[in-house]
Amino acid sequence: MGRFVIRRILQMVPVFIGTTLIVYFLVTQMGGDPIQNLYGEKPVPDNIRATLTAQYHLDEPFFVRYWYYFSGLLQGDFGESIAQGRPISELLVEAWPETLKVAGVAFVFELVIGVVAGVLAGMRRGSFIDNLVLVSTLTVIAIPIFVLGNVGQTFLGQEWGLFPVAGTDDGFISYMLPGMVLGSVSLAYIARLARASVAENLRADYIRTAKAKGLPKSRVIGIHVLRNSLIPVVTYLGADLGTLMGGAIVTEGIFNIPGVGFQLFSSLNVEDGPAVVGFVSLLVLVYLITALVVDMLYAVLDPRIRYE
Amino acid sequence: MRGAKSAKWVAGAIVVALAATACGGKDKAEEGEGKAKAGGAVSVGISEPKRLIPQTTTESEGSQVLDALFRPLVSYDAKNQPVEDAAESVTTTDNLTWTIKIKPGQKFHDGTPVTAKSYVQGWNWGAYGPNAADGNYFFATIDGYDALNPADPDGEEGPKKAPEPTAKELSGLKVVDETTFTVKLAKPFADYKTVLGYTVFYPLPDAAIANIKAYEQAPIGQGAFKIEGKWDHNKSIKVVKNPDYTGTNKPLVDSVTYKIYQKQETMYKDVVAGALDVIPQVPSSELANAPKQFGERFKSSPASTFQFVSFPTYDKKYSKPEVRKAISMAIDREEITKVILNDSQSPARSFVSPVVGGYRDNTCGDSCKFDPAAAKALLAKAGGIEGNKINIGYNGDGGHKEWVDATCNQVKKNLGVECVGQAVPQFAELLTQVEQKKFSGMFRMGWIMDYPSMENYLGPLFTTGGSSNYYGYSNKKFDKLVEDGRAAKTSAEAIKLWQQAEDVLVQDMPVIPLRFGKNVFAHSKNVSNVEMDLFNRVDVTKISKA
Numbered sequence: 008m009g010r011f012v013i014r015r016i017l018q019m020v021p022v023f024i025g026t027t028l029i030v031y032f033l034v035t036q037m038g039g040d041p042i043q044n045l046y047g048e049k050p051v052p053d054n055i056r057a058t059l060t061a062q063y064h065l066d067e068p069f070f071v072r073y074w075y076y077f078s079g080l081l082q083g084d085f086g087e088s089i090a091q092g093r094p095i096s097e098l099l100v101e102a103w104p105e106t107l108k109v110a111g112v113a114f115v116f117e118l119v120i121g122v123v124a125g126v127l128a129g130m131r132r133g134s135f136i137d138n139l140v141l142v143s144t145l146t147v148i149a150i151p152i153f154v155l156g157n158v159g160q161t162f163l164g165q166e167w168g169l170f171p172v173a174g175t176d177d178g179f180i181s182y183m184l185p186g187m188v189l190g191s192v193s194l195a196y197i198a199r200l201a202r203a204s205v206a207e208n209l210r211a212d213y214i215r216t217a218k219a220k221g222l223p224k225s226r227v228i229g230i231h232v233l234r235n236s237l238i239p240v241v242t243y244l245g246a247d248l249g250t251l252m253g254g255a256i257v258t259e260g261i262f263n264i265p266g267v268g269f270q271l272f273s274s275l276n277v278e279d280g281p282a283v284v285g286f287v288s289l290l291v292l293v294y295l296i297t298a299l300v301v302d303m304l305y306a307v308l309d310p311r312i313r314y315e
Numbered sequence: 316m317r318g319a320k321s322a323k324w325v326a327g328a329i330v331v332a333l334a335a336t337a338c339g340g341k342d343k344a345e346e347g348e349g350k351a352k353a354g355g356a357v358s359v360g361i362s363e364p365k366r367l368i369p370q371t372t373t374e375s376e377g378s379q380v381l382d383a384l385f386r387p388l389v390s391y392d393a394k395n396q397p398v399e400d401a402a403e404s405v406t407t408t409d410n411l412t413w414t415i416k417i418k419p420g421q422k423f424h425d426g427t428p429v430t431a432k433s434y435v436q437g438w439n440w441g442a443y444g445p446n447a448a449d450g451n452y453f454f455a456t457i458d459g460y461d462a463l464n465p466a467d468p469d470g471e472e473g474p475k476k477a478p479e480p481t482a483k484e485l486s487g488l489k490v491v492d493e494t495t496f497t498v499k500l501a502k503p504f505a506d507y508k509t510v511l512g513y514t515v516f517y518p519l520p521d522a523a524i525a526n527i528k529a530y531e532q533a534p535i536g537q538g539a540f541k542i543e544g545k546w547d548h549n550k551s552i553k554v555v556k557n558p559d560y561t562g563t564n565k566p567l568v569d570s571v572t573y574k575i576y577q578k579q580e581t582m583y584k585d586v587v588a589g590a591l592d593v594i595p596q597v598p599s600s601e602l603a604n605a606p607k608q609f610g611e612r613f614k615s616s617p618a619s620t621f622q623f624v625s626f627p628t629y630d631k632k633y634s635k636p637e638v639r640k641a642i643s644m645a646i647d648r649e650e651i652t653k654v655i656l657n658d659s660q661s662p663a664r665s666f667v668s669p670v671v672g673g674y675r676d677n678t679c680g681d682s683c684k685f686d687p688a689a690a691k692a693l694l695a696k697a698g699g700i701e702g703n704k705i706n707i708g709y710n711g712d713g714g715h716k717e718w719v720d721a722t723c724n725q726v727k728k729n730l731g732v733e734c735v736g737q738a739v740p741q742f743a744e745l746l747t748q749v750e751q752k753k754f755s756g757m758f759r760m761g762w763i764m765d766y767p768s769m770e771n772y773l774g775p776l777f778t779t780g781g782s783s784n785y786y787g788y789s790n791k792k793f794d795k796l797v798e799d800g801r802a803a804k805t806s807a808e809a810i811k812l813w814q815q816a817e818d819v820l821v822q823d824m825p826v827i828p829l830r831f832g833k834n835v836f837a838h839s840k841n842v843s844n845v846e847m848d849l850f851n852r853v854d855v856t857k858i859s860k861a
Contacts, residue, residue, distance in 0.1 A: 043743035045365075046449070049373065050775075050782040054464040058447040092366065093548075101548055160581075165588045172588045173581045174574065175550065263581045265549030273577075276712070276741075 008306070012299070019295045026291045027080070027284055031073050034280040041065070041089050044277040063089050063281075076281060080288075086281040090274065095285040098270055103289070105175065106266035109258065110251040112186025114244075117194035122240065124194075125201025126233065132206055140202065144195035156188045156261040173263035185262040189255060193247045197240055204236040211235075238308055245301030249294035355860035357842050358572040359593045359853050360582040363549050367534050368527060369517035370441025371448040373765075375851040378514045379595075380573055383554045383855050384424075384536035385517040386562050388415065388434075389508060395672045395767045396806075397508045400562065401429075401537070403494070405511065410503035410804065415511075416495045422559050423520040424541035431496035435488045437519030439463075440527070442485050450515030452782070453765075456507070458487030458499040503802045505809045506768045513766050539566045539856050549575055554855075567844075567859040586839055593838045593845055593853050599714060602657035602835070609837045619670050619764040619849045620832025621663065621772065624707060624722075626825060628787040629752045632705075637697035639824040640682040642705070642757075644690035645729040646722055648683070652830055655718045660830040666820045667772040668764065668831055670849050673810035678817055679828060687729035694730060704733040708758035710745050711738035715759055722829075749785045760785070760826070767849065769813040773797050777820060788825035 042051055042059050059065070064072050079086050085095035128140040147155070163184060164172035170184040171177045208214060209232060217227045256268035267286055274282035305312045364377035369385060372378050389397035389405065399405065403416040421429035440446055442454035444464040454460055462482035487499035500507065510516070518537065523530040533545045539562060540554035555570040574591055576582040579598035585591040587608055597605050597613070605613045626633040633639060648662035664683040667674055677683070694700065707723060709715040716736065723734035737756060739745040748754035762783065764771045775782045778797050779789040793816050800812035834847040843861045846854045 040743045040747055043746060044741065050785075052452045052782070054444045054466070055447050055449070055451055058445055062447070090365075098548075160584060165584045168588070172585045172590055173576070174585070174590075260577055261581065263576050263578070265575075265577075269549065269577055 008303075012303070015299050015302070019292075022295060023288065023291060024077075027077065027288050028073060030287045031076060031280060031284045032069065034275075034278065034283045035069060035072065037278050041278045041280070045090060059089075063087075076284065085285045088274070088279055088282040090277045090279040090282065095282050098282065099285060099289065102265060102267045102270045102286070105264050106252055106255050106259070106268065108182045109185050109189055109255055109264055109266060110248070112182050113190030113193070113251050114248065116187050117190040117197055117247075118244065121194040121197030122201050122237075125198040125240075126205050126228075126236070128198065129202040129205025129236070130209065130228070137202070140198055144198050147191050147195040152188065152192060153257050153261065155191060156185075156258055159184055159188050160261060173261075175264060182264075185258050185264055188261075189251060189258045193243075193251070197243060200239050200243055201236060204239050205232055208232050208236050234308055238305060241301055241304050241308065245297045245304075246294075248297045249290060252293055253290050352860050353567045355568050356570045356572065357568050357592045357855075357858055357860065358574050359855070360576050360585070360591050360595065361573045362577070363575050364546075364552075366449065367531050367546060368448070368523070369519070369534075369536075370437060370450050370515045371446075372514050373449045375763075378850065379852045380552055380554070381514055381517065381534065381536070382852050383538060383540040383571060384534055384542060385514075385538040386421075386536070386560075387513075388417070388511040388516055390512055391509075391767060395670070397512055400512075402511070405508045407507075410505050410507070410802070411500055413498045413500070413507055414491070414495065415498065418561070419494050421537050421561060423522075423537050424535045424557060424559075425520060425522055427520055427522075429518055429520075429537045430493050431490045433518035433520060434516075435484075435490055435496055436521075436524055437517065438488060439484045440519060440524065441515055443483060444480050448515075450513075453510070453513065453515045454485065456500050456502070456504060456510075457485050458501050459485045460487075460501065462486070505801065505803045505806055506770055509768050509806075510766045538562075539564065540571065543570070549577075551575055564856040566856040568855075571855050571858075583837075586837060589839050589841065591839065592842045593836065593858070595834065595836050595847060595851060595853055597659075597835045597837055599656070599659065602659055605837055612840070613835075613837045614845070615659070615833045615835045616847050617670055617849065618832040618834045618847075618851055619668050619767070620660075621668050621762045621828070622660065622759070622830040622832070623663070623761075623826040623828050624757050624759050625786040625788075625827075626757055627749065627752070627754065628789070628825070630755055632701045632755075633757070635697050636822065636824050637693050638700055639827065641690045641694035641697065641730065642726060642732075643679075643682050643824065643827040644684060644686050644693065645726050646827070646829070647685045647725055647729075648829060649685070650725075651718055651721050655721050656830075659835045660832050663828040663831045666777075666817050666826075666828055667769045671764065671767045671769050671772065672806070673769045673813055675814065675817075678814075679821055682821065682824060683828060690730055694732075700732055703731075704735070706735045706737045706756035708737045708739055708745055708749075708754055708756050710742035710759075711740050713742060719759060746785055758786075763832075763851075764849070769810060769817075770797065770801060773813055773816055773820075774801075777825065786825060788823070790819060790823060793819040793823075 042056055042065070064075055076086055085099065087093065088095050088098060091098065124140050128137040131137055160172060163169045171181050175181045214227060214231055217231050252267055255266055256272050259266045259268035260272065267290070271283065271286045274286065361376045361379055364372070364380055365374055366372050367377055367380060369381055372381055386401040388400060388402040390400040392398045401417055401421065403418045405413060405415050407413045417429065417431065417434070423429055438454060441448045441450055442457065442460055442463050444451070451464070459482065463480045463485065465478045465480055489497045491497060520535050522535055533542050539557055539560045541557045543553045543555045546552050552573040552575070553570060556566055579594070579596060580600065582591060582594050583598055583601050586594045626639055652658060652660050652662050665675060665678040705726065707719050709719045716738065719736040723736050726732055726734040739748065745754065745758060749758060762772065762776060774797055776784060777788055778784065778794050796812050796816035796819065800809040800816065803809035803812060834851060836845070836847055838845045841861055842858055844857050844859050846857050848854055
């Protein structure tokens with residue numbers, strides 16, 4: 008296991024370098040003009056353009072610019088955002104906690120409700136509760152997230168006043184509605200995954216054996232069925248954690264949460280290369296780490312899985 | 316992006332300007348309640364400001380915040396004329412050297428006195444090239460600017476870097492005594508006093524010069540409000556009443572929180588729910604709902620925006636003025652402002668906005684009158700349009716698709732000429748294509764003034780090499796009239812010359828004037844006396860709790 012982890016961590020290094028290189032390349036090749044973007048519809052004075060071009064190395068060849076960026080990164084310096092004129096590390100420190108809070112609510116929401124609904128539906132196939140889960144999850148999957156967000160915001164926030172409409176002023180409750188909206192689609196998938204896998208495992212030989220041995224029902228379901236049924240769910244959850252952070256672009260926009268999604272969106276809009284790469288790099292790290300954790304959880308859930 | 320700047324506006328000005336534009340409608344600039352309460356806290360919605368240093372703030376969000384924190388040298392009266400505010404007097408004998416005396420006894424929020432040096436050091440900081448202040452070019456009129464901003468010897472594209480500036484201070488700025496300084500311009504400029512109301516001419520305290528990065532997170536001004544805490548990025552900026560403020564326009568409320576939003580739609584929902592007090596710009600998607608939802612609290616007032624469509628001079632297709640006039644006459648401006656834009660803008664038939672002194676209604680005359688028959692006849696006389704097809708370029712990120720398509724449909728219907736709206740993802744990209752003469756076709760543009768003067772429209776937009784003259788219009792007679800106006804002895808004389816210059820534009824029709832902007836705003840039941848100035852700013856010294 009130890010060797011497996013070390014190998015995986017070493018593999019992350021080229022993946023990380025490769026991703027930043029590709030993203031940096033894509034952003035710098037967008038063909039726009041980040042300095043003109045700073046000025047909107049106003050002209051950029053020539054002397055200012057010259058100063059900013061030199062300051063951000065905008066006239067250097069691509070690899071030189073990437074080297075400036077990457078060597079800074081090695082020293083823990085993310086560089087400075089062109090659009091906002093502030094250190095990117097500062098932007099990261101402000102944005103990540105916000106996104107983590109929204110994603111955290113979403114994650115807990117989808118994990119708890121999704122697994123419970125899925126297990127209940129799987130255990131009583133064909134029952135009312137099973138049909139309810141199937142129909143409601145299908146509905147949620149079919150609706151685009153910005154519709155869910157706007158409808159939720161208008162009714163639960165603006166009309167009925169159950170949640171704050173937007174912003175983060177009200178502490179924890181501010182993150183509830185955005186988190187639930189963000190997690191809703193994944194919740195539907197998790198419920199369906201859990202249902203299928205529980206239904207399948209209920210018919211497995213080892214469950215029949217367990218029942219025949221006279222084990223209490225709670226133990227049969229809680230330990231034998233659940234443990235084996237959770238493998239696909241955990242795989243999905245792991246990949247989903249990264250999606251939650253990146254996918255927050257829509258939700259954060261609707262609910263006015265100054266997180267990663269918002270920063271990424273606005274940086275992309277103004278072709279602020281260094282800022283985009285900074286945020287994407289951390290997203291990549293999140294994916295890599297969750298993928299590793301998921302792989303390690305397999306072994307916990309199913310002892311037959313071994314790592315060499 | 317919403318733009319530009321400056322000065323405090325008085326209620327009367329809005330009434331006068333409203334009458335001039337005849338766009339009164341729902342607005343009641345003077346609520347006439349007369350029982351404005353003192354005290355309390357209010358909130359105003361904004362987007363994240365780009366910067367918060369006066370000399371580098373040229374967009375409306377940052378200038379909204381700085382407007383609360385600073386007191387300008389001059390503000391503007393009902394007739395758009397500059398009146399002394401932080402300045403005691405602004406005098407000149409030759410329009411070349413200006414003596415500015417500031418009112419004594421003013422203090423920055425950190426307790427240090429406001430002196431002539433505060434202005435001079437602030438302006439020098441803004442003018443110094445390597446600081447890359449957005450408002451840098453405003454100091455170009457001052458003597459000695461070139462030494463702080465040496466030109467790149469082989470142009471922007473060349474391999475050589477611009478040389479280091481040879482000076483750190485403008486030779487045209489001189490401190491005379493504690494409260495007096497002089498400004499020597501490179502060329503005489505009759506309307507210079509008007510310019511001084513702009514944000515970039517606010518003073519900077521010593522603390523700013525010592526550490527400008529730290530200063531920007533909590534700007535220190537000498538205005539009616541002072542900042543509480545720091546700029547909480549992407550969340551909020553809170554300002555509280557400044558007890559030491561000596562100006563006459565003392566604020567009524569104790570504090571104003573600028574809540575920062577990413578989307579106007581969200582801001583709108585928050586105002587409806589009562590979690591926010593003022594939305595300075597109702598999003599276009601809600602324009603139809605807003606009157607129902609807000610009633611009397613949905614308002615409009617004039618703004619300085621000017622929307623037009625310009626002709627590329629490098630494209631022979633549009634070289635005949637008759638062709639340009641025919642296209643202009645085929646456009647029904649009223650229908651578009653009403654049906655597409657829900658009256659959030661008003662039709663334009665002049666080349667300068669009604670908000671500046673010297674504006675004349677309908678200078679464009681017959682060329683801007685909707686007359687399909689005459690338009691067809693004029694086009695036929697000019698020999699038609701090459702290929703019988705035109706296109707109008709616009710930036711796809713700015714919500715222009717609807718009106719561009721509608722305009723094209725009108726041209727198609729009324730002129731029998733094929734017309735296509737051509738979206739370019741971003742405005743910056745459109746400008747680049749135009750500058751490199753790669754864009755074939757007409758394209759939309761918008762202008763927001765920096766200071767209320769005809770010159771601020773005519774100069775940048777239409778003079779040869781003007782900073783925003785992307786379409787390359789050039790007419791020596793026009794250039795001379797604008798230049799002569801700048802050098803005129805008095806503002807009245809200057810206006811006469813500029814009006815003659817505008818008449819030249821009418822003959823040449825380098826652009827088609829389409830619409831003038833309005834502030835279209837709404838507020839919650841918690842506040843009253845909500846007014847907005849020509850620079851898209853809420854007047855926070857007037858606002859009060861309901």
